[in-house]
Amino acid sequence: MVDGELYSGTAYNFLGSEPIISRYSPSQSLLRTEYSTSWLNEPSFVFADVIREGTNRVDGEDDKIYYFFTEVSVEYEFFGKLLIPRVARVCKGDLGGQRTLQKKWTSFLKAKLVCSMPELNFVFNVVHDVFILKGADWKETVIYGVFTSQWGNVGLSAVCAYNMTAVEEVFSKGKYMQKATVEQSHTKWVRYNGITPSPRPGACINNLMRQQNISSSLHLPDKTLQFVKDHPLLEDPVLPIGNGPRLITKDVNYTQIVVERVRALDRNIYDVIFTGTDKGVLHKSVLFEGEVHIVEEIQLLKNSESIKNLLLSSGDTITVRRLRLGCSPVAHSLL
Template sequence: GNITTFREEGLANVSTLLVNEETNTLFVGGREAVFALDLNNISRETARIRCQNYILFLHKINASYLYVCGTNAYHPTCDYMVIHGTNISLQGRAEESRGRCPFEPTQKYASVFVDGEFYSATSNNFLGTEPIILRSMRNPVRTEFKTSWLNEPSFVSMEIVHESESNPEGDDDKIYVFFTETAVEFEFYDKLLVSRIARVCRGDLGGKRVLQRRWTSFLKSRLSCSVPELNFHFNIVQDIFLLRRRRWQDSIFYGIFSQQWGRLDISAVCAYSMKTIQEVFSKGSYKGPVTVEHSPVKWMVYRGEVPVPRPGACIDNSARSMGYNTSTDLPDKVLQFVRDHPLMDDSVNPIGDSPVLLRRGSNYTRIVVDRVTGLDQQTYDVMFLGTDDGYLHKALNCDGEMFIVEELQLFLAPEPVQSLQLSSEKGMLYGGSQSQVVQLPVCQCHRYRYCMDCILARDPYCAWAPAAHGCVSLAEQTAPPISEKPAQTPPVELARKAQHWLQRGRAVEGGVQTHKRVGHESLLGSSL
């Protein structure tokens, strides 16, 4: 494929990529260095800065500043990076950053920078025994060091959703955290892992007497992704991507999941709506600890009285009408309740109550999603999935069936895809392994040499142009492909007809046959 590679001496332990379309730069964080690459051609290095760190975080503040964090030989440190044209330099305001950045690069972490506030999820000590979700810089607040809050978590992702925008209830923005932890609600012969989604309110200031400088809005729930009829239960979340829409209510979280036991070569992708997530946290029941000895169930649904205002809720119009303007105004009984009942009883179930994609023989590591309008004016969520052996899968749902449109090898040697970033503006993907970074377009329509190949691929980025006698990218056309006929048959209908022809034995000669149908039945039948 049309893949551009950046592989230089000194590039090692690549851990983070940051796409900055304002400066037309791809920033790459690795061991002892940050690289600035041309976003249009990453083989061209524009700047480099040396650091005595494993660089783990790169966050954009504005066009001139980045926030950079690294391990600094087991002394986590963060600093500001200044961008002057093609030059980059550290500001020299390095500060001790325990709780913001891991002590060493194998510890799992997540973070987000929002308007001068830094939210992080990592370990607060060298041993990794004090997991913490922290807001620093302004109004510092953190989680309690209690196993009921966080129990040996492996953090994956952190995202902000601006739920205060055009909100009739006057609700607050939320920070969502995704992780896998040892379940507290069950006692098992072995540690039972469970995927979680947690959230806190951006306006949370902590309590006045109870939960001082602690989150008063920390709640978590199980993130469900399973196929019960096939006995597939995916309890380890590997990666999360937030597909943001103009209305935050329409945004969707996509997640990659794997199994703790059973077949370890099966990956699943589940999608979650904001409506479902909101209902679990705003209307769901709480769990409480069970005092019965020798019970395998340690937490059950709480049946007692729930104090008012609702524990763990953000300050909204309802709370303000009762005289609670900030979290420091909340009654002690509300704060005591949420301190002892951080776990919700209801799980967050995926859209359709099942995975949107199941894949045998591939272990997915990273996901990004692009929403595309095809020639038939239908919208498609195209998933780009990196694997642990260095491949990229491109998948989408067409007529209720999931298809893998392309499977591309990104690296010469089989290395896990550890970073994956999308620039919809450029129409480019950027992927990173431990030792290299690659760039490739979201579509390569020219690879389909024949009309039948172009149609059967079901790639919404592409369409067959009769006048050009080729498969072309819709994004590169100033107008839809021109035909002498006033109307065109929608590609989905063409694909259905073409598939019917093939089933009747008419073969297509030549071309690139990369499309594969993926369904539950394929996991039980022949290999994909």
Template structure:
């Protein structure tokens, strides 16, 4: 049964005849946070830096952690401007522990909700030892302060600190997706603060969901049909539409209308516009559907241009792949507005979800109030007929799945699981606009990737956190040109691009970083937005092709290396990138592994070197781009046999080596003399005696036998 289920689920993807994207497994460059001009913030005794609110209007990053909230300078997060503690009382901690929760970890207050209110204050909620509580917070004259309202947070904030949730604040109303009870058995999608409305407690609406993200799309002002704004919810849940012996999870996208106020009789105080559909990120080489872990809304223009970027990881199998899929809002809208519904059908007394082929009431179930509905006399959801409301109550699931436009992921990578994603937009030298993805991983790094017309390039990987702490949250400030990330142990900040990483023209151009280009005048890799328009002709950038033919040749410096006969000689070579391959040559002849030579990690070892091994050794880095090989000479060595009578050009190097050796010998001699003096002094003072040493040796067996 499960096999049939898998084939029915993935059959169309497996049989697709189109091109399947290759696996992009290697970032071109690998950097550390410190080398990337990054900053790290952590406070002693504080953990779980996983909630962020960018306040670009006041120049601070509001960072929520465990029992603490910080206001950090957006330009440099190591500058803590203010901090407020929100701790659990001892009585609450004891009550939480008595309910079976861990006193040290779970019975704390984890800050989970941070939103800016229309009046400039902030709305903040925490788990509060499994009694979710909310409050208002202000930042005035550089001081963070909680108002102490102690508002009920049920349905707004999770009880459990490890439980996934989603929230969005729109026009003073809080939209949230979490659980209503202590046990985590009552999932809810709710609007609160002013006008409360929520989902029904039916498995056909939400079936053991894991909430991922919530996004607001303001289409109401520009929609020609007079449609409403939408709140989109992304989550995974146990599928109700498939028969299997084990639980099968699928990713979903759901949406509700901002103006929804519930029904008059049916669905009172419940959503009348809640619709959901399966969200596919098809990977033909996998058996089970991938599950979404994070989502980012990117809108380069009006609402019709919006794209949702999601990161996906596998379920129930040992696959080590992660993926990024993108979904156009027009495709999601088409499924909800024109697609068929699923309905529960009893077949031989066995309930089964099948495609609904009957009549669909008018107005269409789940639709927002638009111009067409108003012309028919329905100005708000309270006016909708019971027939429409009962239909959507019983059938909130769409039959058709939402798929990416290309029917395949943008990026597939083997390795550490993807955890989160943000997307920035930048303009290249030729005026073209590119979306740059920053993807957090479970190993504590962030990947920077760009799709050039179907050719995905992972520009770099930056290691953010030590000990492979997973990246829990990413936030992007295009105003500051900075990326902010949080983990269990710290928060970090890094620039979106650091062009001076690239030290040569070829390295800069082959990086294909839309933020960077090589300035032929200053002979440096510069930020494109800093280049003057009148000098654009002297700046080299080739993003789609990676064409570095305009780059001038660069000569490597020659190193003279001396060796003694019979010794092993080691010649180092650092390739230009992770994608480059190293080639060694001696006297212009290729070097291969043999009894004489051994190449390991790009380093050449000459075994049992002799007079015949003297000569010129060169290491070149070869990197392919768009079918063309680009060769860079990385290192040049002149290997000479050491002897007393060397020419004057080598003599200074030999003298320097001799001076270094003599200095080391002098240091060792001094240390030995100091050691002898210390031992002699201890014998003289009686601290150490030969008899005492022997006595200890004799007593040791007796002392051991006494245990």
């Protein structure tokens, strides 16, 4: 919920075959994604949140809603369904298009989230949960995610972190991808090297657009709207801080993550990371000098059950909930 409006990643029909990212507002009609595999291809949504631009943003840009999910890749050829972790973005003030993209997002773009060990050529390509650690300014925001490989026999989990500035860079300056037909039947996705319409497709309304009498998405030219309709995927990936995982664990499947920034007895500020597993175990880790160290392991659930929800409350308490109906919350004070 953002300012009384509901943003969701869900299925539009009861069969679950039409995935959408949508916004429901009491004062406006439903705004949603296009029903196309180019926009969403069998996604598994895990998290969404708003990033406020703040009053210091000189270009007058809008607040943005970010979605995190795993979907079947369209840009890579593979013998099976290759999964890709994604981050997608829409603008809070998006009203859809006047003719093209009516009642559809005009600002929807998505990019690949990279979490890998380049030295071993190993990729963590399934994102299970995301936590956005917000700073006083949006540029100080850090995104934490827990990842595994779609090949479950590997038995590795990873925590990767991303600077919001790196995400913003990809969405504001990244190259687009487009479909290309090969041998009259086969479709590949390649980098778009043509001329990009102006204003930039997928961009939020800013002061420069307002100077051009474009005060809302309803005023965007059809060329820009048609381009973003056909090119929602960005080629440039979002790379993690340090170009690799902050934490890698073996024989552990992380399911949930929350992060708290705390001041320690030495007066320094540290990121404390809590990760839940599919065995009912909670790991407490600390980011120290660029590396994450697991400092505590707690068996929270008596039975070997997956932790489905971690909630960081204002009272220095982690609340852990199981999804089974009738189970009461289990809370432990950890900080």
